[in-house]
Amino acid sequence: EDKVVQSPLSLVVHEGDTVTLNCSYEVTNFRSLLWYKQEKKAPTFLFMLTSSGIEKKSGRLSSILDKKELSSILNITATQTGDSAIYLCAVEQGGSEKLVFGKGTKLTVNP
Amino acid sequence: DAGVIQSPRHEVTEMGQEVTLRCKPISGHNSLFWYRQTMMRGLELLIYFNNNVPIDDSGMPEDRFSAKMPNASFSTLKIQPSEPRDSAVYFCASTTSQGKQYFGPGTRLTVT
Numbered sequence: 001e002d003k004v005v006q007s008p009l010s011l012v013v014h015e016g017d018t019v020t021l022n023c024s025y026e027v028t029n030f031r032s033l034l035w036y037k038q039e040k041k042a043p044t045f046l047f048m049l050t051s052s053g054i055e056k057k058s059g060r061l062s063s064i065l066d067k068k069e070l071s072s073i074l075n076i077t078a079t080q081t082g083d084s085a086i087y088l089c090a091v092e093q094g095g096s097e098k099l100v101f102g103k104g105t106k107l108t109v110n111p
Numbered sequence: 112d113a114g115v116i117q118s119p120r121h122e123v124t125e126m127g128q129e130v131t132l133r134c135k136p137i138s139g140h141n142s143l144f145w146y147r148q149t150m151m152r153g154l155e156l157l158i159y160f161n162n163n164v165p166i167d168d169s170g171m172p173e174d175r176f177s178a179k180m181p182n183a184s185f186s187t188l189k190i191q192p193s194e195p196r197d198s199a200v201y202f203c204a205s206t207t208s209q210g211k212q213y214f215g216p217g218t219r220l221t222v223t
Contacts, residue, residue: 034211042115042202042214043154088154097142098167099212103153 002027006089006102013079014110021074021105023089031094033065033072038086038104046074046087079109113137115215117203123221129191132218135184136205144212145178145188146202154202160186193222 007022025033032050036043047056049065049072056063060083063074076083086106090099116135124130136143144159158168160180168178175194180186190197200219204212 036214041216045211045213048211096167097144097159097161097206098156099144100156101154 002091002093002100004089004091004100004102006087006105008105009103010106010108012108012110015080017079017109018075018077019079019107021076021087021089021107022071023073023102024069024071025089025091025100026070027091027093027100029094030067030070031092034090034092034099035063035072035074036088036090038088039084043088076107079107081109081111083107084109115203115205115213117201117215117218119218120216121219121221123223124193125223126194127192128222129189130193130197130220130222132188132201132203132220134186134188134203134215136186136203137213138184140205140207140213141183142206143180143186144204144206145186146204146214148200148202148217149198157188190220193220195222198222 004025032048034048035046037046047063052065052067060077065072086104088104089102092099118133142161145157146154148154157170158178159166163180176190178188198221200217202217203215206212
């Protein structure tokens, strides 16, 4: 069965800290891996990764995919209270538009 | 663009009642997805449509759940009869191509 596992399930840090969120997957016919941020409402798109070893960056957030290890990490540097959210990892299979989601990492950034 | 539109935003109903959730995808998007999110199970795909045709409904929990997409700009998810264990947030998402899905604000359903 296809699955996506995220760790840790929750994380509490102080403003200014750097955090690393992990995502590992077991899916048939991998096509891409996506990261979403979910605050109180709908998940919003952060990154889509298809190639191993190429970092994607957006401000203080960055992500990289390791196809050999079947995993990805999401880094957030100099965290702010506004980064508090659930971060979801999802994997897309080739030949299908389905996304298989992990259960998410709940990040709390305290002032 | 208005984004994916869902209604109602909140629904409280009694067990046994019929519930209908509605979704309007982003104009021009040809695929539409219905998800359910709970604390225990996370975000689960229920069904998805491509060009208004149901492609994969393997996530639909049981016969009480049904979904339709009569045209490119409208879809419904119906639960009949509803049960307390159906309480969850239901999201609709749409996309033009594989990968990046855009989510609606969700409908929070409470069945008492």
